[in-house]
Structures are given as structure tokens and as C-alpha cells.
Amino acid sequence: MTAPVVVVGGDAAGMSAASKFKRDAPDREVVVFERGEWVSYGACGLPYYVKGAVETLEDLVSVTPEEFVEQRDIDLRTNHEVTAIDREAQTVSVDGPDGEFEQAYSELLIATGARAVEPPLDGMELDGVFTLHSMQAGADIRRAIGLETPAVDAREVASDYADTEDPESVGIIGGGYVGIEMAEAFAERGLDVHLFEMLPHTLQPFGANAAATVERHLREQGVDLHLDTAVDAITGDGRVSAIAAGDADVPVDLALVGVGVAPNTKLAEAAGIDTGETGAIATDGYGRTNDDHVYAAGDCAEATHVVTDEPDHVPLALTANRAGRAIGQTLAGDETPVGEIAGTAAVKAFDLEVARTGVIEESVAREAGFDPVSVTITAPSRAHYYPGGSEIEITMLGDRESGRVLGASMVGREGVAKRIDTVAAALHAEMTAQRLSSLDLAYAPPFSPVWDPVLTAAKVLAGKLE
Amino acid sequence: MTAPVVVVGGDAAGMSAASKFKRDAPDREVVVFERGEWVSYGACGLPYYVKGAVETLEDLVSVTPEEFVEQRDIDLRTNHEVTAIDREAQTVSVDGPDGEFEQAYSELLIATGARAVEPPLDGMELDGVFTLHSMQAGADIRRAIGLETPAVDAREVASDYADTEDPESVGIIGGGYVGIEMAEAFAERGLDVHLFEMLPHTLQPFGANAAATVERHLREQGVDLHLDTAVDAITGDGRVSAIAAGDADVPVDLALVGVGVAPNTKLAEAAGIDTGETGAIATDGYGRTNDDHVYAAGDCAEATHVVTDEPDHVPLALTANRAGRAIGQTLAGDETPVGEIAGTAAVKAFDLEVARTGVIEESVAREAGFDPVSVTITAPSRAHYYPGGSEIEITMLGDRESGRVLGASMVGREGVAKRIDTVAAALHAEMTAQRLSSLDLAYAPPFSPVWDPVLTAAKVLAGKLE
Numbered sequence: 001m002t003a004p005v006v007v008v009g010g011d012a013a014g015m016s017a018a019s020k021f022k023r024d025a026p027d028r029e030v031v032v033f034e035r036g037e038w039v040s041y042g043a044c045g046l047p048y049y050v051k052g053a054v055e056t057l058e059d060l061v062s063v064t065p066e067e068f069v070e071q072r073d074i075d076l077r078t079n080h081e082v083t084a085i086d087r088e089a090q091t092v093s094v095d096g097p098d099g100e101f102e103q104a105y106s107e108l109l110i111a112t113g114a115r116a117v118e119p120p121l122d123g124m125e126l127d128g129v130f131t132l133h134s135m136q137a138g139a140d141i142r143r144a145i146g147l148e149t150p151a152v153d154a155r156e157v158a159s160d161y162a163d164t165e166d167p168e169s170v171g172i173i174g175g176g177y178v179g180i181e182m183a184e185a186f187a188e189r190g191l192d193v194h195l196f197e198m199l200p201h202t203l204q205p206f207g208a209n210a211a212a213t214v215e216r217h218l219r220e221q222g223v224d225l226h227l228d229t230a231v232d233a234i235t236g237d238g239r240v241s242a243i244a245a246g247d248a249d250v251p252v253d254l255a256l257v258g259v260g261v262a263p264n265t266k267l268a269e270a271a272g273i274d275t276g277e278t279g280a281i282a283t284d285g286y287g288r289t290n291d292d293h294v295y296a297a298g299d300c301a302e303a304t305h306v307v308t309d310e311p312d313h314v315p316l317a318l319t320a321n322r323a324g325r326a327i328g329q330t331l332a333g334d335e336t337p338v339g340e341i342a343g344t345a346a347v348k349a350f351d352l353e354v355a356r357t358g359v360i361e362e363s364v365a366r367e368a369g370f371d372p373v374s375v376t377i378t379a380p381s382r383a384h385y386y387p388g389g390s391e392i393e394i395t396m397l398g399d400r401e402s403g404r405v406l407g408a409s410m411v412g413r414e415g416v417a418k419r420i421d422t423v424a425a426a427l428h429a430e431m432t433a434q435r436l437s438s439l440d441l442a443y444a445p446p447f448s449p450v451w452d453p454v455l456t457a458a459k460v461l462a463g464k465l466e
Numbered sequence: 467m468t469a470p471v472v473v474v475g476g477d478a479a480g481m482s483a484a485s486k487f488k489r490d491a492p493d494r495e496v497v498v499f500e501r502g503e504w505v506s507y508g509a510c511g512l513p514y515y516v517k518g519a520v521e522t523l524e525d526l527v528s529v530t531p532e533e534f535v536e537q538r539d540i541d542l543r544t545n546h547e548v549t550a551i552d553r554e555a556q557t558v559s560v561d562g563p564d565g566e567f568e569q570a571y572s573e574l575l576i577a578t579g580a581r582a583v584e585p586p587l588d589g590m591e592l593d594g595v596f597t598l599h600s601m602q603a604g605a606d607i608r609r610a611i612g613l614e615t616p617a618v619d620a621r622e623v624a625s626d627y628a629d630t631e632d633p634e635s636v637g638i639i640g641g642g643y644v645g646i647e648m649a650e651a652f653a654e655r656g657l658d659v660h661l662f663e664m665l666p667h668t669l670q671p672f673g674a675n676a677a678a679t680v681e682r683h684l685r686e687q688g689v690d691l692h693l694d695t696a697v698d699a700i701t702g703d704g705r706v707s708a709i710a711a712g713d714a715d716v717p718v719d720l721a722l723v724g725v726g727v728a729p730n731t732k733l734a735e736a737a738g739i740d741t742g743e744t745g746a747i748a749t750d751g752y753g754r755t756n757d758d759h760v761y762a763a764g765d766c767a768e769a770t771h772v773v774t775d776e777p778d779h780v781p782l783a784l785t786a787n788r789a790g791r792a793i794g795q796t797l798a799g800d801e802t803p804v805g806e807i808a809g810t811a812a813v814k815a816f817d818l819e820v821a822r823t824g825v826i827e828e829s830v831a832r833e834a835g836f837d838p839v840s841v842t843i844t845a846p847s848r849a850h851y852y853p854g855g856s857e858i859e860i861t862m863l864g865d866r867e868s869g870r871v872l873g874a875s876m877v878g879r880e881g882v883a884k885r886i887d888t889v890a891a892a893l894h895a896e897m898t899a900q901r902l903s904s905l906d907l908a909y910a911p912p913f914s915p916v917w918d919p920v921l922t923a924a925k926v927l928a929g930k931l932e
Contacts, residue, residue: 012916045851045911059851306906317916318909339904346908355908385511385525417913418881421888421905421920428905429895438805439887439894440772442812442821443784445511447883450478450783454887 002028004075005331006092006105008082008267010034011041012317013298013324014111015063018074020328028332030074031103033094035081038135039065044317046138047178051185056150057135085110085271087291107293107331110268110281111324114261114299114315119173121257123234128167129255132178144254145170145189167253168192171243173231175202178258180214180349183223186256187350193223194250196243198230205345207360209376209395210409214349221350226250261315263300276302278313287327287338295331297323297338306340306428307358307406308368314343342407344424346417353416357424358407360397365407371400375461379453381415383445392416394457396423396433398465403432405458415447422454433462468494470541471797472558472571474548474733476500477507478783479764479790480577481529484540486794494798496540497569499560501547504601505531510783512604513644517651522616523601551737553757573759573797576734576747577790580727580765580781585639587723589700594633595721598644610720611636611655633719634658637709639697641668644724646680646815649689652722653816659689660716662709664696671811673826675842675861676875680815687816692716727781729766742768744779753793753804761797763789763804772806772894773824773872774834780809808873810890812883821886824873824893826863831873837866841927845919847881849911858882860923862889862899864931869898874923881913888920899928 005021007014010032018030032039042060049060058064068074080096091102116133118124130141139149146166170186172179175197183193195202195218201211202218202225215225226245233244234255243250263280265273274290276282281296283289285304289296298320302311323338330336344357359365365372374397382389392412398405408423410416426436437458443450451459471487473480476498484496498505508526515526524530534540546562557568582599584590596607605615612632636652638645641663649659661668661684667677668684668691684691692711699710700721709716729746731739740756742748747762749755751770755762764786768777789804796802810823825831831838840863848855858878864871874889876882892902903924909916917925 042849042851042911042916044909045849048852048911053853054851062850316909318906318918318921321916322904322906337904340906342906344906344908346910346913348910348912353913357906357908383508383511384528385508385520386514387519415884417908417910418885418918419887421885421907421918422891424907425888425891425895425897425902425905428901429891429897431891431895435894436891438788438803439891440784440806440808440810440823441887441890442810442823442883443510443782444812444814444883445508445514446814447812447819450508450787452784452884452887455784 003090003104003106004029004031005107005109006103007032007109007111008092009111009113009298010039010076010078011111011113011298012320014109015040015068016321016324017109017111017297017328017331018068019072020325021331022072022074024329024332024334026073032074032076033080033082034076034078036134037078039068039076039078041135046132047181047185049138050142050145050182051188052142052147057139082267085267087271087294090293107295109327110273110294110296110300111298112264112267112300114263116258117260117262119257119259121231121233123236123240124257126234126236126240127238128240128253129234129257131257132182141256145186145191169194169252170254170256171196171250171252173243173255173257174259176204176258176260177347180347182256182258183218184348184350187221187223194226194243194252195223196226196229196231196245198228200228202227203347203354205343206354206356207395207409209393210354210356210411213393213411214352214354217350217352261299263313263315265300268296268300276311278302278311280313282311285337286330286335287323295327297327303338303341306342310368312341312343314341316345340428342424342427344420346420351413352411353414354411355416355420356407356409357420358397358405358427360395360407360409362397365397365399370406372406373398373400373461373464375457375464377453377457377460379456380449381412382447383449386445390414392419392453394453396457396461398433398461400465403434403462403465405431405433405436405461408457419454433458433465437462469556469570469572470495470497471573471575472569473498473575473577474558475577475579475764476505476542476544477577477579477764478786480575481506481534482787482790483575483577483763483794483797484534485538486791487797488538488540490795490798490800492539498540498542499546499548500542500544502600503544505534505542505544507601512598513647513651515604516608516611516648517654518608518613523605548733551733553737553760556759573761575793576739576760576762576766577764578730578733578766580729582724583726583728585723585725587697587699589702589706590723592700592702592706593704594706594719595700595723597723598648607722611652611657635660635718636720636722637662637716637718639709639721639723640725642670642724642726643813646813648722648724649684650814650816653687653689660692660709660718661689662692662695662697662711664694666694668693669813669820671809672820672822673861673875675859676820676822676877679859679877680818680820683816683818727765729779729781731766734762734766742777744768744777746779748777751803752796752801753789761793763793769804769807772808776834778807778809780807782811806894808890808893810886812886817879818877819880819882820877821882822873822875823886823890824863824871826861826873826875828863831863831865836872838872839864839866839927839930841923841930843919843923843926845922846915847878848913849915852911856880858885858919860919862923862927864899864927866931869900869928869931871897871899871902871924871927885920899924899931903928
């Protein structure tokens with residue numbers, strides 16, 4: 001009898017792979033080891049859970065452990081940590097509630113995800129300092145701002161966090177997705193928000209133009225922005241009382257640290273699995289590592305960028321789901337590429353939608369061998385006469401030599417998050433700016449001007465590329 | 467001295483061509499003859515003007531005649547009708563306020579647009595019966611439902627329509643774009659709306675699935691739908707009082723007839739310019755007719771469909787603008803294709819967005835040589851846990867032999883009108899369903915589930931095409 005397929009990690013990539021594998025090869029066995037309690041949960045939803053727009057942590061779960069076991073016939077073991085991989089013997093060492101054991105595998109998928117980076121700051125250990133690294137952390141923060149955390153099912157949300165009197169202010173360290181989304185969550189709960197970003201701009205992957213527009217909006221919403229400001233320490237006596245940054249000492253009642261994520265590669269590296277230049281696990285177009293029997297997918301793995309054709313590490317939910325599903329299909333016997341990534345992403349920042357795809361930094365484009373040219377336009381979201389429209393700002397990057405579109409960022413009050421997809425599709429098809437500008441896109445007065453803003457940006461870019 | 471470029475018709479295609487030509491060849495002359503008073507107006511905005519969401523007709527105009535003359539240096543003559551083309555002499559006969567004259571041309575663009583079809587019904591001449599064929603008609607209808615029509619500039623909106631006491635009901639004949647948009651406009655003004663459609667479904671270009679969803683919604687909104695119902699006559703004594711259809715005699719105070727548009731080809735045909743199978747003027751990829759010196763663009767002309775590669779007639783605003791602009795560029799010396807069409811379109815129907823692109827009728831696909839396979843899916847517009855989401859229904863058509871996506875329709879409360887553009891881009895790039903399903907599209911909980919509904923539809927279609 002062949003050994004089962006084994007999956008390490010029960011979130012997006014792991015559960016997508018296990019589900020697809022069992023659907024396509026129902027007679028074969030798959031075992032998933034998840035070191036935590038939660039599987040297949042939407043970590044992207046935590047900011048909305050913290051502010052109370054989502055009632056329970058359970059609501060974030062798309063498929064429960066029971067459903068995976070009973071409906072999908074997956075041998076899912078939560079609270080089981082894989083501690084080592086023996087590639088020669090094709091076994092993994094597992095530490096579970098009933099002790100340690102070995103599990104043989106025929107094929108192994110490493111889907112260990114990423115973790116919140118903990119910066120080496122004094123004061124990280126103080127009460128009232130959080131990272132949003134887990135479901136538990138989400139519950140802790142929610143309780144810290146005075147909201148209830150309804151217990152659900154067996155997964156009671158216990159916490160060692162001691163509730164305190166109503167906090168009035170919060171310092172957020174890091175202006176990425178998490179920082180921006182949490183700024184909105186805290187502000188909506190009535191807290192004064194201080195956001196610290198060491199770079200000149202927030203939302204680094206979205207480029208300086210979109211970020212500057214977001215920052216104006218954040219300030220209008222009352223967020224105290226401290227850009228270009230490295231935090232020196234979180235201070236307090238047992239409990240956070242201030243953020244020290246340069247000359248300033250900003251008093252806060254809570255602190256949230258969100259300075260990015262790093263791939264969990266320790267298990268893989270200890271077993272001699274190669275990582276790439278990005279630090280994530282190197283894979284081929286089918287998710288295979290340097291060991292033919294070991295795959296990697298999701299936030300711990302690299303993927304190929306559709307514009308640069310180089311390995312990249314963009315830990316996002318769709319990439320993880322898609323790669324997991326493809327590997328499940330491959331393992332079931334139907335070789336399926338994991339798909340290329342364009343780094344397409346969107347984020348809500350109070351009343352703004354921000355989106356990006358492809359390469360939008362000229363330096364990155366140059367490094368990849370392109371001769372980048374960039375344009376920025378603004379165009380209305382609706383027909384000029386239709387009430388309620390607003391402006392969409394688009395920055396689009398092209399390559400002078402080939403005429404190709406390399407990427408774009410967008411920001412506006414409506415019609416942004418999904419408009420970026422048109423550009424993403426153009427990137428996958430390697431369209432020139434000229435070609436993108438001549439697509440037949442939808443027009444109706446309530447939804448778009450006759451020339452969609454994407455067409456206008458591409459038209460202006462094509463003119464500049466001539 | 468060369469004769470000027472002459473354009474017949476001062477709306478989207480004509481004014482786009484004239485503007486681009488003068489921008490690229492400022493030393494050359496262009497004369498535009500427009501038989502009416504209005505140029506470059508957004509006819510698509512008339513339903514919103516009628517219901518009062520747009521205040522004046524002038525608001526629908528994107529560039530005024532004065533601006534065309536003074537800022538763009540275009541010799542624009544409103545109230546000038548071109549009555550004949552002499553292709554041998556390269557002149558047109560013009561009937562203007564100061565009499566008739568001949569105008570020589572070096573190159574001619576026919577941009578005569580389309581007209582509302584007037585069905586051969588008894589009662590079309592009654593008071594209170596309208597078609598939405600012109601700016602004037604928009605003002606007349608608005609006045610008929612008791613709203614003011616503010617006069618603007620010199621273009622006073624005179625009317626021979628005699629105001630009557632408050633109408634309480636309206637019969638709309640035809641369930642296309644105009645019928646649906648006007649149903650919303652009338653209903654919002656408090657009128658009882660009867661909508662008559664002779665086919666089994668409204669919104670024919672959007673396919674039966676999307677139409678059925680729209681129809682349920684129209685009924686929920688109180689619209690009285692009479693599907694599969696041919697109107698026999700509009701009846702009344704001097705003034706409309708009822709719509710006669712089969713056994714029914716539905717009393718109404720007003721009637722609006724919107725049964726489609728037909729290309730204005732009389733002028734071209736009289737001069738021996740060929741029309742195609744669709745009845746519109748036949749053109750090549752650069753907008754040229756069978757006469758090398760005569761171009762045609764906009765609602766009077768055919769264009770090449772990106773999926774079937776055949777000439778088609780889809781009178782929409784972007785097609786007209788784009789072709790006009792390309793021809794202007796070509797006439798200025800830079801040969802530019804007018805671009806292919808996908809028939810991409812969107813419409814608002816009360817609280818629903820409806821959109822379509824490509825080929826969605828299996829019979830049309832078969833006729834074009836495809837072996838069509840279709841799927842219909844529903845998927846959420848936002849992450850399942852994010853408040854306020856709704857369902858999007860997508861029907862997607864693919865070709866069994868090539869695996870290509872042929873087209874799609876979509877309907878839902880949000881995120882539909884511009885989501886169709888992703889599919890439109892895929893059609894232009896001749897993507898297979900498999901490839902479309904592996905695009906890296908944007909995900910964020912407020913805007914999309916992890917697998918965008920377009921990806922889900924493509925995934926299901928790809929599975930069925932295998």
C-alpha cells in the first residue's frame with residue numbers, strides 16, 4: 001500500500017490541496033497536520049472581526065474541521081505539529097496531543113504559511129502590545145478595545161489578556177495592509193489612532209502616488225500619521241503607555257505592531273529544502289521543491305511573476321488557494337501548473353479603495369530588464385453628468401522597448417478594487433499599452449465614463465511610449 | 467490646395483474623429499456638418515435627464531459647439547444637413563440655414579448614427595406617445611411627467627407637446643436598454659409602469675438567464691411585465707388612452723416606444739456605399755468603406771467582432787468614440803485600426819447591475835463555427851463573512867474544441883458592471899477558460915471572495931470543456 005499524501009499546515013493552500021486531491025482521487029488517503037486549532041480561516045477578515053463587523057471568529061471560517069473530516073473524507077489533525085521531515089525515509093515527525101509519532105508520506109506538501117514579523121523593539125513584551133498574527137490575537141485585540149468575543153462551538157476563545165479600562169488611543173507600528181485596515185477598525189471604535197511608518201509612504205506595494213492619496217484621506221479621517229518615522233521603542237511600566245520615535249514620545253493606551261510577514265521555512269530548511277532569493281521556498285511551475293516528492297505552496301513559497309518571469313514572494317490568499325488546488329490536482333494524477341502571479345491586490349482604507357497589479361516601481365522594472373515609463377491620470381468613475389461619481393487616479397507603468405504594460409495602481413472612492421482586474425488580465429496576456437487602450441470595455445452612465453479610466457490611462461501611456 | 471476632411475454627423479464618432487484629426491494635423495482643415503442643434507451629447511444619459519437626476523440637457527453635453535470651434539479649431543456647422551454625396555467629384559451637397567451649397571472633400575467620414583425604430587403601429591401619432599430618439603424627445607417626455615425643463619444657453623428647449631394633467635401610468639413598448647432604463651425613471655417618478663416585450667425575455671443581448679433575474683427584480687419593484695406579448699395598437703382619441711395587446715387593453719396615460727435602433731445609411735446607400743449583412747455600412751479594419759476616400763464610423767457602421775471575426779453591428783458609445791478617434795488619426799497620416807468589438811455592455815435596472823460581453827447565445831456561437839458549452843454559477847460579491855454582500859450570477863459560454871471563452875453575462879446588486887471587463891479582456895486575448903480561471907485577480911474581503919466570481923465561472927466552464 002502506498003503511503004498517504006501528507007500536508008503540513010491547514011490553511012488556504014493546505015486545505016485547498018487536500019480537498020482537490022480527495023475530490024479527484026477519492027480512493028487515496030490524505031493526512032493534514034495543523035499545529036493550531038483553526039483551519040481554513042480568513043485571516044484577511046480579522047480587522048473586520050476586531051471592529052465588530054464580523055460577529056464571531058467562527059464566521060471567518062469557510063469550512064469547519066468537522067466538514068473536512070466528514071464531508072470531504074480528509075484525515076485532518078488539528079493541534080498536531082510537524083517537527084521534522086526525513087526525506088530519505090519519506091516520513092515526518094509529528095508532535096500531537098497524544099505524543100510524538102512518525103508518519104510516512106508518498107508526497108509531501110509544505111504549506112506552513114507566514115508569520116507576523118516581530119521587530120526587535122524594546123517593549124514588545126508589555127501588556128497592551130499586539131500583533132495580528134492569529135485568530136487568538138484577533139480576539140485579544142477585540143477584547144482590549146472593549147468588545148465582546150462570543151465563544152463559539154468547542155473553540156472557546158480563552159485569553160490571558162487582562163482586560164483594562166477603556167483605551168482611548170492606539171499606536172500602530174507599520175503602514176501596510178494590516179496597519180491601514182486596523183487604523184480604520186480602531187478609528188471606527190472611537191480610538192485616537194497614531195500610525196507610524198518608517199518609510200516615506202504607507203502601503204509600499206501600491207506605490208507612492210496611490211499611497212499619497214490614501215495618506216491625505218487618512219489625515220482627513222483624523223488619523224495621526226507619522227511617516228518617515230522609525231519607532232525606537234514601546235515604553236511603559238508593565239503596560240504600554242507610549243511610543244518613542246525620534247524626539248517624540250506619543251502617549252498611547254494600546255499598540256499594534258504590523259510590520260510585515262515572513263515565510264515559515266524553518267521546517268523545510270532543516271530538511272534541506274531550498275529557499276530562493278526572496279527567502280521563501282523555491283518551487284517550479286508545479287509547486288515542486290528541489291525534492292520531487294516535496295511540494296510547497298501558499299505564504300511560505302515563491303511563485304513566478306507574470307511580468308518579470310522571476311520567482312517572487314507575494315503572500316496573498318488567492319495565490320495560496322490556487323497553488324494548493326493545482327497541487328492537489330497534480331498529486332491526483334493530472335499535472336496542473338500552479339499559475340503565475342501578478343501581485344494583484346486591493347485594500348479598503350476608510351472610504352477609499354486602493355488596488356495594484358504587476359510591477360509599478362520603476363526600479364523593480366529596471367532590474368527586470370525593462371525600460372520603464374510611467375503615467376498618472378485621473379478620470380471620473382461615472383459619466384460626467386451622472387450624480388455621485390468621484391475621481392479615480394491611475395498610475396500605469398509601461399516598457400519603452402516592447403510597449404508592454406508592466407503594472408498599475410489605482411485609488412478612488414468607488415470602482416477601483418475590481419477595475420484593477422482588467423489590467424491584471426492584460427498583464428497575463430502580455431498586452432501592449434496600445435492594445436489595452438483599444439479593448440471593448442463596458443460603458444453605462446452609472447458605472448463608467450465612455451472611455452473607462454483604464455482605457456484612458458493606457459491611451460496616455462501608449463502615447464508616451466511611442 | 468487640398469480640400470478639407472468632411473465629417474457628416476456631429477455626435478460621438480464624428481466629433482472624436484474631427485478632434486483627433488485637428489490635434490494631430492493642426493494645419494489641415496476639417497468641416498463637420500450636423501443636421502441638428504446638438505453635438506457630442508450623451509444620448510445614454512437621457513433616461514437620467516428625464517427622471518430629473520440630471521438637471522439640464524446641456525449637462526449631457528461633454529464639449530459645446532463653441533468649444534469645438536474656438537478651442538479645437540473645427541469648422542463645425544450645426545443645422546446643416548448633408549443631402550447627397552458625389553463620390554466622383556468628391557463633394558457633398560449641404561442644406562443649411564442660408565441655403566444649399568456644395569462642399570468639396572479630400573476624405574469623407576460618414577457618422578450619421580442610428581435612429582429609433584418606429585414600429586408600424588396604429589396610434590404612433592397620438593399625443594402622449596414618445597420615442598426617446600433625440601434631446602428634444604427627452605425634454606418632451608420630462609415635461610409630460612410633470613418635471614421642469616430648464617432652458618439653457620441659446621438652445622432653448624421649445625416643444626409642441628401640450629402639457630396635460632398629471633399622468634399616472636405609462637406603457638413602455640420594448641424591453642431593451644431604453645425600455646428598462648425608462649421603466650426605472652418612470653417608476654421613480656411615481657408612475658405605474660407597464661412594460662411590453664414581444665420576445666419571451668427583456669434585454670435580449672444579455673441572454674435569458676440574466677434577463678430572468680432582471681425580470682424578477684422588475685416585478686418586485688412593481689413593474690407590470692407583459693412578456694411574449696406583441697402590441698397590436700396604441701389606442702386613444704387624439705391622445706393615448708390604452709395599449710392593445712392580444713386580449714388585453716391596458717389603460718395608460720403615456721406611451722414610450724423603444725423597440726431598437728436602425729443605422730442611418732440612406733445618404734451612404736444613395737451614393738453607392740456598400741452596407742453589410744447587418745444593414746449597417748460595411749467597413750474594413752480602418753473604417754474605410756468600398757470607396758477609399760469614404761470612411762464610416764459609429765452607430766451607422768459595422769465593426770469586426772473579436773470572437774466571431776465577422777462584421778457585426780453593435781451601436782454603442784465606446785465603439786463610436788474609438789472608431790472616430792482612430793479614423794481621425796489615420797486621416798492625419800498615422801494609420802490606426804478602429805479596433806475590434808466584443809459587444810461589451812452594461813445597464814442599470816433599478817437596484818441591479820447587468821453586463822455582458824462576447825457571444826452568449828449558443829445559436830450565434832454555433833453559426834460562427836463554435837461548439838458551445840455554457841455554465842451558470844452564482845458566487846458572492848464579497849467575502850462570505852463581510853457584511854452587505856450579495857450574489858452575482860454569471861453565465862459563461864466556451865468552445866469545446868479550442869477551450870476558448872466566447873462570452874459571458876452577469877447580473878447582481880454590486881460589482882457587476884465593471885467585472886465584465888475582465889472577461890472582455892480575456893476575449894480580446896483569446897484566452898481559454900482554463901487560462902482565465904488562473905488569472906491573478908484582486909481579493910479583499912469588502913470587494914470580492916478569494917476566488918473572484920469570474921474565476922469561479924471560468925473554473926466550472928473549464929471543467930465542463932475538458
